[in-house]
Amino acid sequence: MVQVPTARSQETIALFEKYVIPNYGRFPVSLTRGEGSFVWDSDDNRYLDLFPGWGCNLLGHCPPRVVEAVREQVGRLIHVPNTWYTDAQGQWARLLSERSFGGQAFFCNSGTEAVEAAIKLARLHTPKQRYKIITFEGGFHGRTLGSTSATAQPKYHEGLGPLVAGFVYAPYGNLDAVAALIDDETAAILIEPIQGEGGIRIPPDGFLQGLRKLADEHGLLLMFDEVQSGCGRTGDWFAYQRFGVVPDVMTLAKALCGGIAGAAMLTTKEIAPSLRPGMHAATFGGNPIAASAGIAMLETIEQENLLDAARKLGDLFRERFLALQQECELVREVRVCGLMIGIELVVEGAPLVQACMERRLLVNCTQGTVIRLLPALTLTEEQAHEGCDILADVIQQQTVSE
Numbered sequence: 572m573v574q575v576p577t578a579r580s581q582e583t584i585a586l587f588e589k590y591v592i593p594n595y596g597r598f599p600v601s602l603t604r605g606e607g608s609f610v611w612d613s614d615d616n617r618y619l620d621l622f623p624g625w626g627c628n629l630l631g632h633c634p635p636r637v638v639e640a641v642r643e644q645v646g647r648l649i650h651v652p653n654t655w656y657t658d659a660q661g662q663w664a665r666l667l668s669e670r671s672f673g674g675q676a677f678f679c680n681s682g683t684e685a686v687e688a689a690i691k692l693a694r695l696h697t698p699k700q701r702y703k704i705i706t707f708e709g710g711f712h713g714r715t716l717g718s719t720s721a722t723a724q725p726k727y728h729e730g731l732g733p734l735v736a737g738f739v740y741a742p743y744g745n746l747d748a749v750a751a752l753i754d755d756e757t758a759a760i761l762i763e764p765i766q767g768e769g770g771i772r773i774p775p776d777g778f779l780q781g782l783r784k785l786a787d788e789h790g791l792l793l794m795f796d797e798v799q800s801g802c803g804r805t806g807d808w809f810a811y812q813r814f815g816v817v818p819d820v821m822t823l824a825k826a827l828c829g830g831i832a833g834a835a836m837l838t839t840k841e842i843a844p845s846l847r848p849g850m851h852a853a854t855f856g857g858n859p860i861a862a863s864a865g866i867a868m869l870e871t872i873e874q875e876n877l878l879d880a881a882r883k884l885g886d887l888f889r890e891r892f893l894a895l896q897q898e899c900e901l902v903r904e905v906r907v908c909g910l911m912i913g914i915e916l917v918v919e920g921a922p923l924v925q926a927c928m929e930r931r932l933l934v935n936c937t938q939g940t941v942i943r944l945l946p947a948l949t950l951t952e953e954q955a956h957e958g959c960d961i962l963a964d965v966i967q968q969q970t971v972s973e
C-alpha cells in the first residue's frame with residue numbers, strides 16, 4: 572500500500588501551501604517521471620495510469636517519437652511569432668486537414684482557446700444579428716469566460732456572473748428542444764459529439780444527424796468540440812467520423828500534441844476567411860515545439876497502428892466492465908467508445924478513486940458517480956487486464972463494505 576502522502580511528496584506539498592494558489596483539489600502525491608502507462612512518485616512508487624495527463628497523454632507518458640521531435644526542435648528554433656511562416660506549422664495543418672474534412676487550421680494553446688476561436692468565428696461568419704450559440708446540458712467547453720458561458724453546467728457559473736451573453740442551453744439528445752431554441756439570432760450549435768467531462772455520454776442514434784439537418788435548414792454553423800474525443804481517442808481520427816456527421820468547425824486540444832500544450836480550431840476553406848486578420852490571435856499558437864510534437868503524435872498513431880489498438884482495447888474494457896456489471900449491482904451503466912470509458916455507479920466514485928490510488932492504479936471520477944478512464948493507446952492488453960482486475964476488485968469491495 573502507498574503511504575499517502577509519501578515522505579518526499581511532503582516537502583513539495585509544503586511549497587505549494589506557501590506559494591501556489593490552491594484552486595485545484597490535488598492528491599497528496601508528487602509525480603516525478605513517467606513512461607508509457609506508468610508514472611512514478613517522488614518515493615519511487617509506480618502507478619498504472621489509466622488517466623494519463625487528463626486525456627492529454629494519448630500515447631502514454633514521454634512517447635519516444637514526440638520526445639525526439641521536441642528535443643530536435645527545441646535546439647533549433649523555439650518560438651517565432653505568427654508574423655512569419657514556419658514549415659512545421661504548415662505541415663502540421665496539412666496532416667490535420669488530410670485526416671479530417673479538408674479544411675484549414677487556426678492554432679492556439681489550450682482547449683478553451685480553441686473554443687473561443689470557434690465562438691468568434693460563428694459570430695463573424697453569420698449575419699450581424701446572429702450571435703446566439705446553442706450548447707448542451709452536461710457539456711464542457713473550458714474555463715475562460717466565453718467557454719464557461721458555453722458550458723451548460725450551473726456549478727461552473729457560481730459567482731462568476733454576468734456571463735457572456737448569447738448562449739442558450741438544450742438538453743443533450745433532444746432534437747425537438749434544439750429546434751425550439753433556434754430563432755433569427757441563432758448563429759451556431761456547439762456540441763461535444765461524445766460528452767467527456769459530462770460522464771462519457773454517447774449521443775442517441777440520429778441525434779448528430781438531426782443537428783446537421785437543423786444547422787443546414789437554418790444556416791447555422793455546426794461546431795464539434797473534440798478537445799477530448801479527437802485525435803484517435805475513439806479509434807477513429809475524430810469522433811465525428813464514427814457517426815458519419817461532418818461539422819463545419821472542430822476544436823482540438825488535450826491529446827493533439829502528445830502531451831505538449833497545443834490546440835487547434837479547424838474549419839472549411841469557405842468559412843475560414845471569416846476569421847479575418849486582426850480579429851483573433853494567439854501569441855504562442857502553432858509554435859514550432861507544438862507543431863513538431865503534433866506531427867510526431869500523428870505519425871506515431873499511424874506507424875504503430877494505434878487507431879486499431881484503440882478499438883481493440885475499447886472492446887476489451889467493454890467486455891470486462893459489462894461482465895462486472897453482471898455480478899455487481901453497483902455498476903449502473905458501462906459506456907465505452909474506443910478509449911473513452913465511463914462506468915456509471917450507483918454510489919459516489921471519489922472513495923473508489925482513492926482506493927485505486929492506494930493500490931497504485933490511477934483513474935478519474937467525473938459527475939460524482941462516473942469512473943472515467945482515458946487510457947493511452949499504447950496500453951498493453953496485459954496492463955488493461957491488470958487495471959480492470961484492480962478496479963473490479965475495488966468496486967466489489969465497496970459492495971461488501973456497504
Ligand SMILES: *Cc1c(COP(=O)(O)O)cnc(C)c1O
Nearest residue numbers: 681682683711712713767798799
Ligand atoms: C478539457 C476540455 C476543454 C478545455 O481544454 P483546456 O485545454 O483545459 O482549456 C474544452 N472542451 C472539452 C470537450 C474538454 O474536454
